[in-house]
Amino acid sequence: xxxxxxxxxxxxxxxxxxxxxxxxxxxxxxxxxxxxxxxxxxxxxxxxxxxxxxxxxxxxxxxxxxxxxxxxxxxxxxxxxxxxxxxxxxxxxxxxxxxxxxxxxxxxxxxxxxxxxxxxxxxxxxxxxxxxxxxxxxxxxxxxxxxxxxxxxxxxxxxxxxxxxxxxxxxxxxxxxxxxxxxxxxxxxxxxxxxxxxxxxxxxxxxxxxxxxxxxxxxxxxxxxxxxxxxxxxxxxxxxxxxxxxxxxxxxxxxxxxxxxxxxxxxxxxxxxxxxxxxxxxxxxxxxxxxxxxxxxxxxxxxxxxxxxxxxxxxxxxxxxxxxxxxxxxxxxxxxx
Amino acid sequence: xxxxxxxxxxxxxxxxxxxxxxxxxxxxxxxxxxxxxxxxxxxxxxxxxxxxxxxxxxxxxxxxxxxxxxxxxxxxxxxxxxxxxxxxxxxxxxxxxxxxxxxxxxxxxxxxxxxxxxxxxxxxxxxxxxxxxxxxxxxxxxxxxxxxxxxxxxxxxxxxxxxxxxxxxxxxxxxxxxxxxxxxxxxxxxxxxxxxxxxxxxxxxxxxxxxxxxxxxxxxxxxxxxxxxxxxxxxxxxxxxxxxxxxxxxxxxxxxxxxxxxxxxxxxxxxxxxxxxxxxxxxxxxxxxxxxxxxxxxxxxxxxxxxxxxxxxxxxxxxxxxxxxxxxxxxxxxxxxxxxxxxxxxxxxxxxxxxxxxxxxxxxxxxxxxxxxxxxxxxxxxxxxxxxxxxxxxxxxxxxxxxxxxxxxxxxxxxxxxxxxxxxxxxxxxxxxxxxxxxxxxxxxxxxxxx
Ligand code: HDD
Ligand code: HEM
Ligand code: HEM
Numbered sequence: 001x002x003x004x005x006x007x008x009x010x011x012x013x014x015x016x017x018x019x020x021x022x023x024x025x026x027x028x029x030x031x032x033x034x035x036x037x038x039x040x041x042x043x044x045x046x047x048x049x050x051x052x053x054x055x056x057x058x059x060x061x062x063x064x065x066x067x068x069x070x071x072x073x074x075x076x077x078x079x080x081x082x083x084x085x086x087x088x089x090x091x092x093x094x095x096x097x098x099x100x101x102x103x104x105x106x107x108x109x110x111x112x113x114x115x116x117x118x119x120x121x122x123x124x125x126x127x128x129x130x131x132x133x134x135x136x137x138x139x140x141x142x143x144x145x146x147x148x149x150x151x152x153x154x155x156x157x158x159x160x161x162x163x164x165x166x167x168x169x170x171x172x173x174x175x176x177x178x179x180x181x182x183x184x185x186x187x188x189x190x191x192x193x194x195x196x197x198x199x200x201x202x203x204x205x206x207x208x209x210x211x212x213x214x215x216x217x218x219x220x221x222x223x224x225x226x227x228x229x230x231x232x233x234x235x236x237x238x239x240x241x242x243x244x245x246x247x248x249x250x251x252x253x254x255x256x257x258x259x260x261x262x263x264x265x266x267x268x269x270x271x272x273x274x275x276x277x278x279x280x281x282x283x284x285x286x287x288x289x290x291x292x293x294x295x296x297x298x299x300x301x302x303x304x305x306x307x308x309x310x311x312x313x314x315x316x317x318x319x320x321x322x323x324x325x326x327x328x329x330x331x332x333x334x335x336x337x
Numbered sequence: 338x339x340x341x342x343x344x345x346x347x348x349x350x351x352x353x354x355x356x357x358x359x360x361x362x363x364x365x366x367x368x369x370x371x372x373x374x375x376x377x378x379x380x381x382x383x384x385x386x387x388x389x390x391x392x393x394x395x396x397x398x399x400x401x402x403x404x405x406x407x408x409x410x411x412x413x414x415x416x417x418x419x420x421x422x423x424x425x426x427x428x429x430x431x432x433x434x435x436x437x438x439x440x441x442x443x444x445x446x447x448x449x450x451x452x453x454x455x456x457x458x459x460x461x462x463x464x465x466x467x468x469x470x471x472x473x474x475x476x477x478x479x480x481x482x483x484x485x486x487x488x489x490x491x492x493x494x495x496x497x498x499x500x501x502x503x504x505x506x507x508x509x510x511x512x513x514x515x516x517x518x519x520x521x522x523x524x525x526x527x528x529x530x531x532x533x534x535x536x537x538x539x540x541x542x543x544x545x546x547x548x549x550x551x552x553x554x555x556x557x558x559x560x561x562x563x564x565x566x567x568x569x570x571x572x573x574x575x576x577x578x579x580x581x582x583x584x585x586x587x588x589x590x591x592x593x594x595x596x597x598x599x600x601x602x603x604x605x606x607x608x609x610x611x612x613x614x615x616x617x618x619x620x621x622x623x624x625x626x627x628x629x630x631x632x633x634x635x636x637x638x639x640x641x642x643x644x645x646x647x648x649x650x651x652x653x654x655x656x657x658x659x660x661x662x663x664x665x666x667x668x669x670x671x672x673x674x675x676x677x678x679x680x681x682x683x684x685x686x687x688x689x690x691x692x693x694x695x696x697x698x699x700x701x702x703x704x705x706x707x708x709x710x711x712x713x714x715x716x717x718x719x720x721x722x723x724x725x726x727x728x729x730x731x732x733x734x735x736x737x738x739x740x741x742x743x744x745x746x747x748x749x750x751x752x753x754x755x756x757x758x759x760x761x762x763x764x765x766x767x768x769x770x771x772x773x774x775x776x777x778x779x780x781x782x783x784x785x786x787x788x
Contacts, residue, residue: 057402057403057406057446057449057450058443058446058447058450060406060407060410060446061439061442061443061446063410064409064410064413064439064442065439065442065443067413067414067417068413068432068435068436068438068439069436069439071417071424071428071432071435072428072432072433072435072436073432075424075425075426075428075429075432076425078417078421078424078425078428079421079422079424079425080421081417081421082417082418082419082420082421082424082734083421083734083735083736085418086418086419086734086736086738086739086742087738087741087742089414089418090415090418090742090745090746091745092414093410093411093414093415094745094746094749096407096410097407097408097410097411097749097753098749098752100403100406100407100410101403101404101407101753101756101757102756103403104399104400104402104403104760105400105403105756105757105759105760106760148735149421149734149735149736150421151736296428296429296432296506297429297503297504297506299506299507299508300429300430300432300433300506300508303433303508303509304432304433304436307433307436307437307440308436311437311440311443314440314443314444315440315443315444315447318443318444318447318448318471319447321447321451322447322450322451325451325454325455
């Protein structure tokens with residue numbers, strides 16, 4: 001494999017990691033607020049905070065890792081994205097900042113504050129919407145390069161079916177992934193009333209997820225026919241993803257094997273995400289940056305890959321330790337520790 | 338509404354975010370060290386007061402760390418959003434430490450999560466203490482990596498520029514540039530110093546409020562002793578930084594010291610004002626002091642501003658930033674030394690209100706010194722963003738919306754500050770140390786409490 005392919009694969013893997021862990025977090029915020037409004041908060045909110053408290057900072061680092069790595073491997077992306085994303089990027093930063101810090105602020109106080117719960121829920125949906133803009137504009141057609149540098153065309157962005165379908169897909173996927181995870185976590189905690197509730201959420205959000213995926217595909221064929229054609233060539237990959245989706249929903253519907261169901265969800269997204277990524281190539285940002293044209297120098301790429309491998313030796317054992325303490329430690333999950 | 342150009346507005350927004358992040362980053366590097374020290378003493382002396390100290394500091398730390406993380410994420414993204422051309426160029430050369438920093442973040446975040454939620458999970462408390470070590474290492478490493486990036490901006494090396502293309506890139510040479518050693522030493526030591534000083538301030542204020550409990554006295558002791566040690570390290574590191582400047586970045590030192598003519602045996606100008614002919618008035622002059630500061634030799638020759646092209650001269654008012662920083666450094670050293678003397682001499686009272694007021698001022702002053710130091714260091718690099726290669730205005734975004742973003746972020750930092758203060762008050766007001774001591778360690782509270 002060439003350096004640039006190693007680089008983009010690693011980054012894509014971490015973006016996928018962020019997609020999963022952040023979706024759990026963002027969706028949980030929405031469900032916590034929703035439960036409060038429908039007076040069911042006593043059922044699930046403890047469960048949610050037990051899982052989230054120790055891990056939110058780690059979730060954030062996944063994101064930081066992705067964008068720092070992207071700039072490192074592909075410095076041209078810093079130029080094009082930096083120039084064009086000032087406003088959506090800044091909005092995303094503000095939302096992330098409000099969400100992260102207020103989560104910590106409230107952690108030792110009460111969870112009763114209505115405004116706080118509202119912010120926590122609303123940011124959970126707005127952040128994915130804002131962040132997904134970066135993927136949207138990478139399809140091309142939304143930015144132009146002029147004498148004065150690169151500019152984002154807001155008119156195009158807000159009137160395009162593709163960008164709205166991506167936003168819609170991002171939001172429903174967040175809710176789907178999150179509810180699927182919470183069902184698993186509730187099951188481990190042996191918390192039947194909570195399980196009952198989040199299982200219903202999971203079933204509810206499954207069909208919008210698949211519908212949104214389809215509409216996004218259709219919109220893509222308008223926005224970037226070349227990319228659409230490459231995706232069609234990889235049709236079997238997306239077929240596998242749909243198969244995992246059906247398996248996950250089936251298991252949840254049966255009320256059995258929640259762990260396997262969540263693994264099926266992770267595989268569903270893994271396969272689809274890599275299918276999307278593979279068909280996106282050779283362009284990183286259509287038509288300005290390509291994989292091989294935008295990559296950094298060889299010496300830097302080698303250095304980054306070496307650091308990455310060394311870093312994994314540090315990271316994987318630590319992550320395993322974290323998960324054993326808070327995800328797989330039955331007593332902790334049940335609230336006995 | 339915004340008459341300023343994008344480059345100026347980008348500077349203001351960067352300064353705002355970095356200046357704000359610096360507060361929490363400094364605490365983020367230093368407080369884990371203090372927590373680790375207190376927990377260790379608590380275990381070794383079997384003294385629950387120290388353990389409680391570590392526990393309560395940790396709880397406050399969760400709040401400041403959160404602001405550190407979110408503002409750090411902000412600056413990380415803003416670097417590309419506001420300085421796209423600069424990041425495109427510099428990213429090719431200096432990506433390595435930035436990337437390594439994310440691993441340091443991972444390491445710190447993971448172990449902090451574990452540390453916070455496992456206080457009572459282990460039979461042997463030493464295991465819990467051991468978890469603080471990776472947190473200390475992780476946060477100090479992130480200071481190391483980011484400071485080496487900043488060093489690169491001041492003394493870039495490890496690449497060649499041919500027209501617009503960068504070639505012969507050597508990532509390690511860029512990372513270990515001439516500025517890295519002294520800068521890292523100074524930034525790390527001042528972070529430790531500032532964290533200790535802020536915690537000392539808190540202890541001193543409680544004692545001034547006549548809450549003379551053993552708990553607060555012990556808190557004062559451990560923090561002020563740490564302040565003293567870290568203040569010595571800071572002064573040494575600061576002196577080394579000045580020597581580094583004399584050698585590698587003479588224009589910054591010359592502007593900071595108002596040193597106009599290259600000469601041997603140069604005087605050190607302390608405070609003072611400039612008249613319209615650029616002559617120094619009202620200053621204290623330390624004969625041959627600058628030569629000594631710069632080279633450790635009273636007669637050495639020090640480069641003056643006459644050797645620097647006029648359009649590459651940093652702004653002269655950074656002189657005050659330097660002087661304030663150094664003054665605070667020596668004041669901190671003096672006050673903490675006085676506490677030690679009063680404590681060792683049995684007849685003298687180390688809890689004298691005047692001394693306590695002095696200690697109480699150290700936290701805010703150190704934090705101010707950190708800010709002054711950064712302004713000095715960053716403005717002393719003007720007009721360069723990458724010294725010798727790219728000016729600040731060449732690196733900036735051309736987007737017309739930077740002004741609005743500046744307003745947006747001012748709003749954000751106001752909200753964060755208010756939230757942070759409210760959260761800290763809620764944690765500590767509702768649950769004073771005395772109550773918690775009684776609650777957690779009833780046996781100690783019953784026997785040892787009181788003056
Ligand atoms: C508690 C904070 C604090 C204190 C008491 C001091 N400093 Fe400092 N100083 C910093 C906080 C700081 C800093 C925030 O950490 C800076 C900004 C940039 C940097 O590298 O460190 C800095 C920069 C800085 C620089 C510029 C380095 C460069 O641009 O590469 C010099 C020459 C000094 N310092 C010298 C001193 C001296 C001689 C001190 C006397 C005791 C001193 N500092 C006390
Ligand atoms: C990647 C590293 C860095 C970059 C690219 C960078 C870049 C800049 C730029 C472009 C400015 C505005 C120009 C100016 O006004 O002088 C600035 C100002 C400033 N930076 Fe840095 N800097 C870096 C590292 C740091 C760090 C690590 C800190 C400390 C936390 C810091 C603290 C400041 C401060 C306080 C200012 C405000 C100075 C002022 O304009 O009043 N910088 N920086
Ligand atoms: C250009 C300057 C800087 C950039 C781009 C930057 C970037 C970041 C980012 C992205 C984070 C969030 C990491 C996470 O998600 O956990 C962060 C946090 C942090 N930063 Fe900064 N940083 C800068 C300056 C500094 C400086 C000068 C220091 C130390 C002296 C520092 C120390 C830390 C620490 C210790 C954290 C962890 C959070 C905490 O403990 O408060 N950073 N920074």
